[in-house]
Amino acid sequence: MIQTDILIIGAGPCGLFTVFEAGLLKLRCHLIDALPQAGGQCSEIYPKKPIYDIPAYPSILAGDLVDKLMEQAAPFQPGFTLGERAETIEKDAEDQFILTTNRGTKHRAPIIAIAGGLGCFEPRKPPVPGLAAFEDRGVEYIIKDPEFYREKRVVISGGGDSALDWAIFLAEGVASHVTLIHRRQEFRGHLDSVQKAMDLAQAGKIQLLTDSEVTEAHGDGALKTLVVKHKTEGERTLETDHWVPLFGLSPKLGPISDWNLNVTKNAVEVDTFDYSTNIPGIYAIGDINTYPGKLKLILCGFHEATLMVQSAFKRIYPDKNLVLKYTTVNGVNGF
Amino acid sequence: MDHIIEVNVIDRDGQLHKLEAPTDMGMNMMELCKSAELPVEGTCGGMAMCASCHMYVDSSHDVPEKSDDEEDMLDEAFFVEDNSRLGCQIYLADALDGLTVRLAPVGQ
Numbered sequence: 001m002i003q004t005d006i007l008i009i010g011a012g013p014c015g016l017f018t019v020f021e022a023g024l025l026k027l028r029c030h031l032i033d034a035l036p037q038a039g040g041q042c043s044e045i046y047p048k049k050p051i052y053d054i055p056a057y058p059s060i061l062a063g064d065l066v067d068k069l070m071e072q073a074a075p076f077q078p079g080f081t082l083g084e085r086a087e088t089i090e091k092d093a094e095d096q097f098i099l100t101t102n103r104g105t106k107h108r109a110p111i112i113a114i115a116g117g118l119g120c121f122e123p124r125k126p127p128v129p130g131l132a133a134f135e136d137r138g139v140e141y142i143i144k145d146p147e148f149y150r151e152k153r154v155v156i157s158g159g160g161d162s163a164l165d166w167a168i169f170l171a172e173g174v175a176s177h178v179t180l181i182h183r184r185q186e187f188r189g190h191l192d193s194v195q196k197a198m199d200l201a202q203a204g205k206i207q208l209l210t211d212s213e214v215t216e217a218h219g220d221g222a223l224k225t226l227v228v229k230h231k232t233e234g235e236r237t238l239e240t241d242h243w244v245p246l247f248g249l250s251p252k253l254g255p256i257s258d259w260n261l262n263v264t265k266n267a268v269e270v271d272t273f274d275y276s277t278n279i280p281g282i283y284a285i286g287d288i289n290t291y292p293g294k295l296k297l298i299l300c301g302f303h304e305a306t307l308m309v310q311s312a313f314k315r316i317y318p319d320k321n322l323v324l325k326y327t328t329v330n331g332v333n334g335f
Numbered sequence: 336m337d338h339i340i341e342v343n344v345i346d347r348d349g350q351l352h353k354l355e356a357p358t359d360m361g362m363n364m365m366e367l368c369k370s371a372e373l374p375v376e377g378t379c380g381g382m383a384m385c386a387s388c389h390m391y392v393d394s395s396h397d398v399p400e401k402s403d404d405e406e407d408m409l410d411e412a413f414f415v416e417d418n419s420r421l422g423c424q425i426y427l428a429d430a431l432d433g434l435t436v437r438l439a440p441v442g443q
């Protein structure tokens with residue numbers, strides 16, 4: 001069991017800044033994120049885009065902002081549970097929250113700060129009827145271990161880097177047969193990956209089906225065949241062991257909606273006094289919360305995090321007084 | 336009136352919404368739909384990075400061509416047709432008076 005003072009759900013910019021503000025009050029934090037890396041939308045959607053409205057940075061790349069937030073939080077030694085989704089929250093006999101992830105990792109803390117942004121990033125799933133029945137029975141949305149596909153027939157869908165790179169990798173001596181299916185003729189991956197995939201297609205190592213999409217999946221229990229529709233040439237049926245649709249990730253609110261919080265329009269209602277939710281001890285900051293006048297901006301989330309930890313401190317130490325200290329007075333004293 | 340056009344938006348229930356739109360404010364179709372409280376997320380704020388503003392252009396207007404970024408993002412969307420566009424990449428202009436778009440279904 002991982003024990004901490006504040007459990008932060010979501011390691012986006014607001015979750016990361018919470019570690020720093022909590023650290024100034026000598027509160028420890030542990031972050032949980034469904035993504036394998038910290039940074040939330042900044043890392044996942046737009047790491048190479050400049051942001052212009054972070055105070056004192058006329059321009060900063062979203063990826064660099066995350067690096068700096070990590071650096072700023074480092075003295076306070078945050079813990080991380082990455083690649084796991086916060087799934088359930090319970091209370092124990094000592095009034096502490098027990099948070100369990102989808103992989104069963106347990107965390108315990110008196111305070112939970114939800115900094116879940118737009119929700120968990122999950123793979124986009126193609127609208128093929130009955131697809132859910134084949135998930136993990138031939139259909140995978142993420143390639144975790146390429147060895148899983150050794151000597152298997154694999155169909156990959158998608159036109160981006162991950163589709164190209166995996167098709168190339170699996171075609172070079174891993175899978176027994178690789179098919180790459182794409183909606184258009186042009187691929188948007190790096191030029192050298194595109195060239196390499198084309199070369200492998202020429203050499204007969206990748207079966208390339210462009211202007212095509214998968215419209216049906218069939219099998220009894222496990223996936224057996226896919227129906228592929230070409231823009232003009234009609235349908236064909238492919239026999240396969242696996243289908244890996246790679247269409248990127250998009251955020252879904254996910255388990256947060258099951259925690260008895262007051263949710264409107266995919267956001268958690270909070271009191272702007274301290275960003276507390278309707279459940280005492282659970283706070284919500286950043287893009288995930290809503291209140292009159294809410295703006296989904298990083299700078300607003302930073303402010304929310306700062307006020308929130310003051311209230312969290314008072315919940316944990318009702319008898320201690322908090323006096324605001326400028327960081328200029330004593331500097332940053334890490335753990 | 337100057338710089339005001341009318342566009343038709345058909346929502347996912349097939350209902351038609353006639354919207355008045357200013358053409359001198361740098362607004363795009365995603366923003367117009369959002370301001371009319373139609374169910375368009377616009378997650379990425381209009382940077383052709385999320386496809387949550389996927390819509391079909393049903394009228395024969397000459398909408399400026401897709402950029403590579405828009406094509407690339409449509410590759411990650413579903414229910415894509417030849418008239419598919421990202422609403423955030425369609426900037427309101429006088430020439431688009433009477434434009435008709437239909438919101439694309441949202442995936443799972």
Ligand SMILES: Cc1cc2nc3c(=O)[nH]c(=O)nc-3n(C[C@H](O)[C@H](O)[C@H](O)COP(=O)(O)OP(=O)(O)OC[C@H]3O[C@@H](n4cnc5c(N)ncnc54)[C@H](O)[C@@H]3O)c2cc1C
Pocket residue numbers: 009010011012013014015032033034035039040041042045046050051052053084085086087115116117118119120121253254255256285286287288296297298299301378379380382384
């Ligand atoms: C293209 C683009 C451009 C933008 N430009 C700007 C800009 O110029 N200025 C600006 O201020 N803002 C901008 N934003 C918005 C800004 O990125 C967000 O306001 C900010 O990321 C919100 O931070 P957050 O920490 O609240 O949430 P997020 O960054 O969304 O992070 C939330 C994290 O929580 C995780 N999570 C959610 N639920 C769970 C769960 N149950 N279990 C585990 N993990 C979970 C998610 O995986 C995610 O990593 C932009 C956004 C986009 C997409």
Ligand code: FES
Pocket residue numbers: 365376377378379380381382383384385386387388389408421422423424
């Ligand atoms: S709003 Fe994200 S692609 Fe248009």
